[in-house]
Amino acid sequence: MSAKVLTITSGKGGVGKTTATANIGAALAKTGQRVACIDADIGLRNLDVVMGLENRIVYDLVDAVEGRCRLNQAMIKDKHIPDLYLIPSAQTRDKTAVSPSDMIRICDELRKDLDWIIVDSPAGIERGFKNAIAPADEVIVITNPEVSAVRDADRIIGIVEAEEKGSPRLLINRLNPEMVKQNNMLSSDDVVDLLAIHLLGIIPEDIGVLISTNKGTPIALDDKSLAGQAYRNIAQRILGENVPLLDLDKGSGFFNRISSVFGSGEK
Amino acid sequence: MQSQEIEVKGIKNGILIEIKEGDWSLEEAALFEHIDQNKSFFEGAKLVIDVGGRVLKSPDLSSLRNALSDREIKLWAILSTSLVTERASQDLGLLIKIDQSSPAPEKDLINSLLDGDEAIFLKRTLRSGHKVKHPGHIVVLGDVNPGAEIVAGGNIIVWGKLRGVVHAGAAGDTNAVVCSLDLSPTQLRIADKISISPAKKGKTRPEIAQLEDGQVTARDWYKFSKE
Numbered sequence: 001m002s003a004k005v006l007t008i009t010s011g012k013g014g015v016g017k018t019t020a021t022a023n024i025g026a027a028l029a030k031t032g033q034r035v036a037c038i039d040a041d042i043g044l045r046n047l048d049v050v051m052g053l054e055n056r057i058v059y060d061l062v063d064a065v066e067g068r069c070r071l072n073q074a075m076i077k078d079k080h081i082p083d084l085y086l087i088p089s090a091q092t093r094d095k096t097a098v099s100p101s102d103m104i105r106i107c108d109e110l111r112k113d114l115d116w117i118i119v120d121s122p123a124g125i126e127r128g129f130k131n132a133i134a135p136a137d138e139v140i141v142i143t144n145p146e147v148s149a150v151r152d153a154d155r156i157i158g159i160v161e162a163e164e165k166g167s168p169r170l171l172i173n174r175l176n177p178e179m180v181k182q183n184n185m186l187s188s189d190d191v192v193d194l195l196a197i198h199l200l201g202i203i204p205e206d207i208g209v210l211i212s213t214n215k216g217t218p219i220a221l222d223d224k225s226l227a228g229q230a231y232r233n234i235a236q237r238i239l240g241e242n243v244p245l246l247d248l249d250k251g252s253g254f255f256n257r258i259s260s261v262f263g264s265g266e267k
Numbered sequence: 268m269q270s271q272e273i274e275v276k277g278i279k280n281g282i283l284i285e286i287k288e289g290d291w292s293l294e295e296a297a298l299f300e301h302i303d304q305n306k307s308f309f310e311g312a313k314l315v316i317d318v319g320g321r322v323l324k325s326p327d328l329s330s331l332r333n334a335l336s337d338r339e340i341k342l343w344a345i346l347s348t349s350l351v352t353e354r355a356s357q358d359l360g361l362l363i364k365i366d367q368s369s370p371a372p373e374k375d376l377i378n379s380l381l382d383g384d385e386a387i388f389l390k391r392t393l394r395s396g397h398k399v400k401h402p403g404h405i406v407v408l409g410d411v412n413p414g415a416e417i418v419a420g421g422n423i424i425v426w427g428k429l430r431g432v433v434h435a436g437a438a439g440d441t442n443a444v445v446c447s448l449d450l451s452p453t454q455l456r457i458a459d460k461i462s463i464s465p466a467k468k469g470k471t472r473p474e475i476a477q478l479e480d481g482q483v484t485a486r487d488w489y490k491f492s493k494e
Contacts, residue, residue, distance in 0.1 A: 099336060152395070
C-alpha cells in the first residue's frame with residue numbers, strides 16, 4: 001500500500017484550508033483509513049490547534065527535515081481517532097527552512113505506512129505554497145463564495161495546472177444558502193462556472209465549525225452537524241464513492257435541516 | 268564534465284548563463300556541478316538562463332527551479348527563442364526578458380509583425396495571472412477569466428466568456444475588433460481607447476466591440492453580421 005498525497009490550498013488566506021485539512025483527515029480516519037496531516041505553514045503553525053494537539057508537540061516538521069529527530073517522532077497521534085497523525089510545523093522558523101525536495105522526501109518516507117497524507121498549504125503563491133504542492137498527487141483548491149477568494153483560487157488553479165499536477169478539485173466553503181437565495185452571495189454554480197474544475201464538495205456556513213475549531217475537535221466527528229456531514233461526504237468522494245452533493249439550494253429537505261442548525265426553523 | 272562549457276556572465280541584477288546547445292539533461296547536470304563547485308559565488312543569486320531555441324516544458328523548468336531553490340538560488344528568468352519554452356516560463360511566473368537597455372523594444376515587436384496577419388490559437392482557459400501578448404491576432408477557444416490579460420497587435424476573438432482585460436490593436440490599429448460569445452471584460456481597450464463593460468442583465472449573446480467615432484462600441488453579433 002502506498003499513500004496518496006493530497007494538498008489543500010487556496011491562494012487567499014482565511015478561507016478554511018486548515019479547518020478542511022483537519023476535518024477531511026478526521027473524516028477519512030473515521031472510515032478506518034490511516035491518515036497523516038502535515039502542516040506546511042511554517043512560522044504560522046495552527047493545524048495543531050484546530051486538531052487540539054498543541055500541547056503534545058515535541059518535535060516538528062523542520063526537526064525531521066533537519067535530522068534532529070526521526071520522522072515518526074514528529075508524528076503526533078490524534079486523541080479522538082486511531083490511525084490519525086499530525087506532523088506539526090515549526091513556529092520559530094520560516095518557509096525557507098524546508099525546500100520542495102524535502103517535502104517530497106518526507107512524503108515518500110511516510111507513504112508506505114499510510115493511506116492518505118494531507119498537506120495543509122500556507123496562503124500565497126510563494127515558497128511555502130511551492131513546498132506544499134511539490135509532493136502532491138492531487139491538489140484540492142478551497143474557496144469561499146466571494147469574488148476575491150474565487151479570483152485567487154483561479155490563479156492557484158492556473159499555477160497547479162502549469163506544474164502539471166493535473167486539474168485540481170474544488171471545495172466551496174462557508175456557503176450560506178439563504179444569502180444565495182437573496183442574490184447576496186455567489187452561488188456554487190457561479191463559482192464552478194468560473195473556475196471550471198470538478199466540484200468535490202460544498203460546506204455550508206455553520207457556526208458550529210468555529211466552535212469546534214476553537215475546541216480542537218473536528219466537526220466531522222459531530223454526527224448531528226450538517227457541515228460535519230458535508231466533510232464526511234467529501235471523504236467518501238475522495239475514497240472514490242459516488243455521494244450526491246448535499247442539496248442546499250432547494251427549499252425542502254436539507255434546507256430545513258440547515259435552518260434547524262441555525263436554530264431558526266423547526267421541522 | 269568540464270565546467271568550462273558553461274558560460275557565466277555577470278549582468279546588472281544577477282547572473283546570466285548561456286546553455287544554448289547540447290542535450291538538456293547533460294547540460295543541466297553540468298550546470299549543477301558548476302554551481303556546487305562555486306557555491307559561495309552562486310548562493311543567493313538571481314539567475315537568468317538563456318536556453319536558446321530549446322523546447323522546455325513546465326515540468327523541466329519547475330524541477331530546475333526547485334533544484335536551484337534548494338541551493339538558495341533564485342531562478343529569475345528564462346530567455347528563449349522558442350514560444351513553447353517562453354509560455355511555460357510565463358506559466359511558472361518566470362520572466363522571459365531581462366531589462367538590458369530601455370523598455371522600447373517591446374513596442375517595436377508589436378509594430379514589426381502587424382502587417383503579417385499572424386495569429387496564435389489558444390485552446391485553454393486563461394486564468395487569473397495569465398498574460399498573453401502577441402503582435403498579431405489572438406484566438407482563444409475557452410474562457411478568459413478575471414485577472415487574465417490579452418494584448419494583441421491585431422484582433423482578439425474569444426470563443427467563450429471574456430471576463431479579463433483585453434487590448435486589441437495595441438500598436439495603434441484603430442480598426443481592430445474584439446469578439447466574444449460573452450463579452451463582459453473587466454476592461455476593454457482598442458488602440459488607445461479604454462472602456463469598461465456596462466452592467467448586463469439576462470441572457471448573454473455574442474457581441475463584437477470596435478471603435479465607432481472614437482468610442483468603443485459593442486454590438487450584438489447577429490445584428491452586426493446582417494448589416
